[in-house]
Amino acid sequence: MNILITGCNGQLGNELRLIEDRFGEEYTFFHTDIEELDITDREAVNAYIQDNAIDLIINCAAFTAVDRAEEAQELCEKLNSAAPGYLAAAVEERGGNIIHVSTDYVFSGEGCVPYREDSPTAPQSVYGTTKLAGEERVIRSCAGAVIIRTAWLYSPFGNNFVKTMIRLGKEREELGVVADQIGSPTYAHDLAMAICQMVRHGLVPGVYHFTDEGTTSWYDFTRVIHREAGIRNCRVRPLHTEDYPTPAKRPHYSVLDKTKIKDTYGIDIPWWEDALKDCIERLKD
Template sequence: MKILVTGASGQLGSEIKELSVNYTDDTFIFVDRGEMALDDLTQVLSVIENANPDLIISGGAYTAVDKAESEVELVDIINHQAVATMAEWAKQNNRKLIHISTDYVFQGTSSTPLKETEPTNPINIYGLTKQKGEDAIISSDADAIIIRTAWVYSSYGANFVKTMIRLMTDREEISVIGDQIGSPTYAHDLAQVILKIVHSDRWVKGIYHFSNEGEISWYDFAVAIRELKNLDCNIKPITSAEYPTAAKRPSYSLLDKTKIKQTFGVAVPEWKQSLSNMLEKI
């Protein structure tokens, strides 16, 4: 199988690349903005046509959530129009697509884990463009799987876990938001799930949710990082209102993973075990 992976140097792309060595029967083509700039739709189509993959894993995206509020056109090209281009090519050429989306497509006002059928209603530009990307895939009728995920971190790239370790090492006290609820996703776990689905005998197109098991706040996440790293830093929980950002964040975005578990027999690791695994790796 020939697999084209976008966002090759991102957290997820790097984890897929690390795992790809286990799939010797496959040919992986990893592209990043140097080889396939997602804001150049002509290049996107040209690279896909030249690669002619059996499957596209669409992991690349514009993810600077606050900056997105002031770069609306650019974000739309990358998160919506480039995805539409991939979906249309997949449909026309009878190929498969796995696209990574986000909990940010939701309003964030629920109090129960979000199922795939929950109405979307993004509260920021990033979420809106990701929703439009999803809509483009669905309207194309491509043979596609959309996986929504949340709070992604990895041993690769910049992320919340690494930032917390740096801040807690440098400072005696930090403040972390305690009123946004969800569950983190270790990108290594997500990469394993994607490759399991790719090589499964079962392929059921549609939308799925994946994050690690558990329900925590960013504050809880920071406390666990401190414990596992044996750091000596006071962590103060604050409200979202006390830490204003350019883009609003969902206050509740815990994803219900029942569908992906039942459809593909996926085992979802508990968040703290995955955090421990990542910290051991770095």
């Protein structure tokens, strides 16, 4: 099987590259980012998929700058909505399949119980709206498509909340962090391992949710990040959302129910604090 990983230089793409040997010798991997393939170019996508006989796409590419998306709607729509549809249609034509990574931002964030895959969607931002449109295009374009919604992604790669809080904790004596937004952090390594297990099991079409186990707030997340990173001299203050206005509206509650992915694929999901410890140990190396 020939597998294409798009967005290979991002957090999830890099983690997938590190565990490729877990997939087995029967898989051959192709890696692209914008330099190798512009996924917003339908003809380029079709040619690449056909020329390299791609059987499965793991689409990690996306416009993820949530606040910038409010001002860059056209580019966000191209990357998050149109491009996934091009990828799905191209691999469907070859008789292949696609795993498309999506987000908790497709929900309103106004609930108080974990969102199931069939919970009503109601995105509150350009980012969430374009990601939902991308899901819909993928499902329409590829019969066997798998959508994985995740949230609060972090890793040793690129820019993310964990690395930012460690940097600010070392630079400042005091830090204010929002305490009334609740969700579940996701270690990109754990998501990559779950995708590997899904591929080896055999993909079952549909929408799935994946984050690490447990829930927390951004404030509590930061406290644990500082504890595990050995940061002792930075006071972390809890803030209300209205104390920290942003261009894009954040979900107040975006916990995802993972029952379906665990039951379908037999996946054992780590607790978020254990996952964070592993990531921070890697950052120390």
